[in-house]
Structure formats: C-alpha cells, structure tokens
Amino acid sequence: MKRFIYTLFVCFLITLLGSSILLFLSYDKEFRSTYRQNVDCNTSWMYYRLHQNETPIDVAFVGTSHTGCGVNDSLIGREVGPSINVANLAYCTKGRNLHYTVIKDLLATKKPKLIILEIRETESRDSHKDFSLIANTEDLLQHSYPFSFSYLENIVDGVKYRFLYNRMKLKNTLNYAPPVNYKEDYTFTPFYFYGDSIDLMRHSTKNKKLYQRRKKNIIKDQYYWEPEYALEQIKKLCEQNAVPLRLLYLPSIGNENTVPLREEFYRNLAPTWYPPNRLLTNKSNWVDGEHFNYWGSKKLSEWLSVQINSTLSENLD
Amino acid sequence: MLFNSLAFVFFLPIVLLLYWKVFGGSKKQQNYVLLFSSYFFYGCWNWRFLILIILSSLIDYTIGKKIFDTNLKKKRKNLLLISLVCNLGILVFFKYFNFFAESLEILFHSMGVQLSGFTLSILLPIGISFYTLQTISYTVDIYRGKLEPSRNWLSFFTFVAFFPQLVAGPIERAIKLVPQFYVKRKFDWPTAVSGLRQALWGLFKKVVVADTLAQFVNHVYNAPEAADVNSFVVAALFFSIQVYCDFSGYSDIAIGIAKLFNIQLTENFKTPFFSQSMKEFWNRWHISLSTWFRDYVYIPLGGNRTGPIKMYQNLFWVMLISGLWHGASWNFVIWGACHGILLITEVYLEKRNFLSKPSNPQKWRVILNRFYTFMAFTITLILFRANTFQDVFTLTGTFFSDTLQWSAIWQQLVEVYTFKIDLLFIGLSLLLLAAGDYCIRHSTWDQFLGALQKPTRLLLYTAVVIWIFTAGTFDDPQEFVYFQF
Numbered sequence: 001m002k003r004f005i006y007t008l009f010v011c012f013l014i015t016l017l018g019s020s021i022l023l024f025l026s027y028d029k030e031f032r033s034t035y036r037q038n039v040d041c042n043t044s045w046m047y048y049r050l051h052q053n054e055t056p057i058d059v060a061f062v063g064t065s066h067t068g069c070g071v072n073d074s075l076i077g078r079e080v081g082p083s084i085n086v087a088n089l090a091y092c093t094k095g096r097n098l099h100y101t102v103i104k105d106l107l108a109t110k111k112p113k114l115i116i117l118e119i120r121e122t123e124s125r126d127s128h129k130d131f132s133l134i135a136n137t138e139d140l141l142q143h144s145y146p147f148s149f150s151y152l153e154n155i156v157d158g159v160k161y162r163f164l165y166n167r168m169k170l171k172n173t174l175n176y177a178p179p180v181n182y183k184e185d186y187t188f189t190p191f192y193f194y195g196d197s198i199d200l201m202r203h204s205t206k207n208k209k210l211y212q213r214r215k216k217n218i219i220k221d222q223y224y225w226e227p228e229y230a231l232e233q234i235k236k237l238c239e240q241n242a243v244p245l246r247l248l249y250l251p252s253i254g255n256e257n258t259v260p261l262r263e264e265f266y267r268n269l270a271p272t273w274y275p276p277n278r279l280l281t282n283k284s285n286w287v288d289g290e291h292f293n294y295w296g297s298k299k300l301s302e303w304l305s306v307q308i309n310s311t312l313s314e315n316l317d
Numbered sequence: 318m319l320f321n322s323l324a325f326v327f328f329l330p331i332v333l334l335l336y337w338k339v340f341g342g343s344k345k346q347q348n349y350v351l352l353f354s355s356y357f358f359y360g361c362w363n364w365r366f367l368i369l370i371i372l373s374s375l376i377d378y379t380i381g382k383k384i385f386d387t388n389l390k391k392k393r394k395n396l397l398l399i400s401l402v403c404n405l406g407i408l409v410f411f412k413y414f415n416f417f418a419e420s421l422e423i424l425f426h427s428m429g430v431q432l433s434g435f436t437l438s439i440l441l442p443i444g445i446s447f448y449t450l451q452t453i454s455y456t457v458d459i460y461r462g463k464l465e466p467s468r469n470w471l472s473f474f475t476f477v478a479f480f481p482q483l484v485a486g487p488i489e490r491a492i493k494l495v496p497q498f499y500v501k502r503k504f505d506w507p508t509a510v511s512g513l514r515q516a517l518w519g520l521f522k523k524v525v526v527a528d529t530l531a532q533f534v535n536h537v538y539n540a541p542e543a544a545d546v547n548s549f550v551v552a553a554l555f556f557s558i559q560v561y562c563d564f565s566g567y568s569d570i571a572i573g574i575a576k577l578f579n580i581q582l583t584e585n586f587k588t589p590f591f592s593q594s595m596k597e598f599w600n601r602w603h604i605s606l607s608t609w610f611r612d613y614v615y616i617p618l619g620g621n622r623t624g625p626i627k628m629y630q631n632l633f634w635v636m637l638i639s640g641l642w643h644g645a646s647w648n649f650v651i652w653g654a655c656h657g658i659l660l661i662t663e664v665y666l667e668k669r670n671f672l673s674k675p676s677n678p679q680k681w682r683v684i685l686n687r688f689y690t691f692m693a694f695t696i697t698l699i700l701f702r703a704n705t706f707q708d709v710f711t712l713t714g715t716f717f718s719d720t721l722q723w724s725a726i727w728q729q730l731v732e733v734y735t736f737k738i739d740l741l742f743i744g745l746s747l748l749l750l751a752a753g754d755y756c757i758r759h760s761t762w763d764q765f766l767g768a769l770q771k772p773t774r775l776l777l778y779t780a781v782v783i784w785i786f787t788a789g790t791f792d793d794p795q796e797f798v799y800f801q802f
Contacts, residue, residue: 001338004337012330160323164791164792173739
C-alpha cells in the first residue's frame, strides 16, 4: 500500500514538474492565433493585424461574434475618415477573460485612441474556451478571479496547448498556414442573406422570455464575480494607457427595449452606447437570432461612425 | 468525464486515496466511496440522469428480493415481467422512441396517411444500454435460481453504478461482481500493477491509434459527397481499427482501473482480428455482450436445441437485436442482419463440411481466413459508421466509379495529416499495435510481461508512455465510440 501511494506521489510530482516546465517554456504567439483552423473568427488575421501589419489601430472593437458580424470595420474606416484606422478584433463565443488578453495585446502593440467593448444582456460566467490557448502564462496564472472555478481547468488546458506546441516544434510540424476562412483585409464576417422570418420570430420570443426569467430571479452578485473582475482589469489597463473605453450594447433579437441586467456595474465601468431600436427591431437586419446580416451591420456601422466621430472629437477637445 | 481527459487524471487518484487510505477501514466505507464517486463521475455528464440509474437500481433490488422470497411460479413470473417492462421501458423510451415514431411516420406516409409531431426531444442517457442489461441479468438470474438477491442495497447499487464500467461496459453479471462488494478489499500490489499495465495499453490504443485514425475517418464519413474510392477504402479500413482500438481501449482502461480497486471485471476482447471466422470473431469481440445475448436471448429462444432451421432463425434474431441494441437506426438493424446472415452461412457451410477445420491448418489458409474475417467486419462496418443510409450508397458508389491509386491514397493522407512525419508515427503505431496484439494472442499481458526481465519490462513501459506523449492525439480528444450506445 505504501509503495502504491509512493508511486502515485512520484507520478504526481513528475506531472507537476513537467507541467511547470512546459508553462515556462517559450510559447509562440503566431502558433496561438493560427492553431484553430476551423473557427468562424479570423484569429490569424488578428495576429497579423497586431504584430505584422504596421498600420496603426485608432479604434478597436473587441467582443464576440455579435461584434464580428455586426461591425463593418472597413465601412466605419471610410465613414470616419482616412486618418482613422478601425479594426474589428472580435473573437467568437463568450468569455470575458479573453477580451482582457486581446486588449492587453492590442495596447502592447498599438496605440489606440478608442476601445469599444461589446456587452450583452448578461455576462457569461464561463472562461473563454480559448483563453488557455491565447493567454500568456503570466495571465494564465495571475489574471483570474482568485476563487475562479475555471482557474485550474485553464492552467491544465494551458499546459496541454504548450505541450502540443513544443511537440510540434520538436517534430518540426508547426503549421502557420492561415485558416480556411482567412481574409487579408478585415475581420468583419458578413452574411449576405436574411434570416428566416419564422425562425427569427421564434428566437425573438425565446430571448424575451429568457431575459425576463433572468431578470426575475436576478442571479446573485457572486455569479458575475469572474467576468466583472475581468472587466475591471480591462478598465484598469485602459486607464493605465490613457485610452478611453466605451461599451457597445449588442443584445440578441427580441431584446431591443432592454438594458443589460448589470447596468449599474457597467455605468461605473464606462459609458454605454445603445444602438437605436429601429435597427434592432427590423427583422431584415438579422441573419439569425443572434447576429446581424450585411445590411444590419451596414446600418449599425453607419450609426457607430457617428458615435466614434463625436467621441474622438470630444477627446481632442 | 473521459478516461483520457485531464479531469480524470485528478479524479482517479483522489478516489483511490479515499478508497484505500481515508475510508479503507471497512467494506461498507469502501463501497460508499465507490458509489458516490461513481455517481459523481456519471453526474459530470448530466446529473439529472442519475435519477434513472438510482430508479433502475431500486426497482431491480426490490423485485429481486421479492422474486427470491416467493415460491409461487406465477407471482415470480409477474415480478420478472414488471422488472423487464420497467428496464426495457426506460431503455425504449430514451433510446428508441424517436426511431419507432419516425419509422411509423414513414410507414404511414407510404400508405398515404400523414402523421407528424410524434417525435420528442429526448437526450440519450449515456451508458443506459449497458447498465440496463446488467440489471436485467440480475433479476433474470434470481428468477432462474442461479443467484441469490444482493444482501444489502449498497453492494447492489455499487454494482450497477461502478464507474469504470458504467458507461461502456464490460457488461458485468451480478453473480461475478456483487460478491466482490461483500468483502473488504485489500490492496494487492501485483493486481494494481497489472491494472496499470492494462490501462496503459488501453490508453495507447485510444489516444494514439483510435483518435488519430478518427481524424481521417471523420473527414471522409462526415462529407461523403466529397469522397472518392481512395479515401473511402482507407476510411473503411481505418474505421475497423479505430473502433477496435477505441472500444477495446476503453475496456482495457476500465478493467485496469477496476484492478486498482482490487476488483476483477470480465475480459471484453481477445485479439479479435486474429479470428478465422465471424463465429470466432464474436467470441473474441465485445465478449460480455455476446455472452449476454447468448444467455438471455439465444438460449431462451431455443438456442441450437430446436433443429437447424429454428437455430438459424434464432441466430438471425439475436444478431438483429444486437444490431438494434447498438443504435436506434436502420443502419444498425441492417448491420446486425448482415452479421446474422454471415453467421448462418458459416454454420451452414460448416455443417455441410464445406468449411472443414483441419487441426493444424496451413499458414496461407490461416492468413486467408483472417483476411476474410477482417474484410467481412470492415465492409459491414460501413453501415455502422455512415451517418445516414443515403451516405452508405454514396460511399459504396465511389467503389464502382473509379480504380484505386496508391499515389491518390498517399495524397489524401497527406491532405488530412499534413505532415509526413505524422504519417510515419501512424504507421509505426499501427505496427506497435499489431505487435502488441500478436504477443498476447494466446495469453495475457501479465503472462507475457511476467516472462520478461524487470529492466526489459520497465523499458517497455517507458517506451509506451513516451510513445503516447509523442504520437497521441491530445488536442481533440474524441468521445469513445460506444458511449453513443
């Protein structure tokens, strides 16, 4: 029995030692961005835009697929004028800690004049599924809410990705080929069709009910500890770099007349931009229950251009 | 929680420490640890379905006792019937309701009657097909007078939920497993080492072979319209090896883990690709299921005691039901029927002396027989893996539209695996698998490795661990194929 426990202990120590070594070995940023070959978001473009393209970024959008499909960065760029470079740095699926990593990378490589961060009806408690792939070891170990449920999981996943990276490096099989959906100009992902009206109606009813249910049993504060911790860290980062932060409310279809459930918290974080109702209620602007189509994004982007112009001129004043 | 996930790497040592050290004082405490850790393990998928396991355990525990306590034949029969209706009712509702409803809709549609809205949105509880068979065998064995009911609820509930084999077998019989929970288990170093050895080999089969081959198989089967004869043939061959490594890998890990708790489970695979006929194959593949169907379906139907025609019928029905057990789709039913026909043909030819079995067959004959068995299994597996019946036609259609080209096969492999070095690793892993299976074709790992010197053994273990880390698939761990059943 003692021998068995001793063996278990030795195996545990070896695993711990191996994991620690892996965590502190070099971990290539390009690998992190090109590793996912079949994702909807253009992550390798984000790497290119931040690290290889020297064109500055003046206005950056950070968010989920709502931003990815809704914010036409090239159109906004044309609207606000040639001297302002706009970049949509959206990364699909929820998870606030990833936004922290993206903004940190952005601030380390560019000097933006404005950062616009997407918010929705509620915050997701979950860690982003790619946080452990994208984040530096330092962020993996430090940037997490002290009692985070996903802390250990993220570290374990982080070890896995670092192991895979080093194995590929040893086997000389690192693959930096751009993913299938790679675009060379902008990350904006337009859909050139209209959502099915019955499907949109169904989603609209479902989203409304979901919002009301969440509002009724407004989930306790501690539910939001983790994402709100990440948001506060983002705020701190922006303040340290003297970059204004704005929040952009992009709810799902059916929730056009709503405010975020944690509005009070957001109010202390940064000013929030609420897109006009006519944009959100018009069914022909949606491709599905969550995302704008090309025409919806066009209208939203035109509206955003006005907001950006006024914010930038306010800041200049 | 997958056996090949990091969560399990943390889960298992904690349970082992609780089982042996913290609560190792009595059999009761050990059983409590096993029961609660099993429920936790299962609850990680979906805690709501724990209710089903508890319900199924409760029904059979109560009915088992009642059957034993009564001597009235009719009452015993009725009690057995209640148990069967409850167990099969749950299984049929969760697994087959939509299949039957859809089939009825199609049938009525073909007669010009429109039926719709019969299907329900039901989640399939993982492992339901496995633990249902276990609980059924318990009550049937008590009814037959082969088994006494479990002495206490804890042992019986642990038998139903024992986590290593809960979700994908081996399908254990109460007669073998329940008595092991009656006694306090003592730690046994050789058994633990044997368990770790078997689990390591299982992990190799799953992580290195099955999950790596799955990439190519999924690439072809998930887009059959883009497949050609070259990719189809490779995918079909790969899937045979994948499903073997996936399922036998799971069984090896399950048996190995059980040994760490000093609990013996039934061996589920005996190098089936060395079989020389389909009949032999089914004695070496998923043994716990084959023997279950033999004891609880084939023999009650009359087995081979009722004349040749009835025996062929029985064989066919058993394989058909076995196919349906695997999955609620016509693909599986036809897959089962194909195996039934193959078995009937073999038995018929054997009876007519067309297939004589010399005691010392020539090597070429052995190789030919093995090739036949492997190919028969591989071809029928197309039905097993294809997502729809239409896909079966699309894929097999490629076989008649073009000829095989080695260069094209190589190109397809490179397209999926990208790097030639990865293909080299796959080739070497397949060789290692074949060598491993060859070594244990007449024995077990314990016997084979026991004959080796300690340094050689340690060297082998280290090599396998290094190989798993070097060639294993960790980025996209696949669920075990048999979880869906």
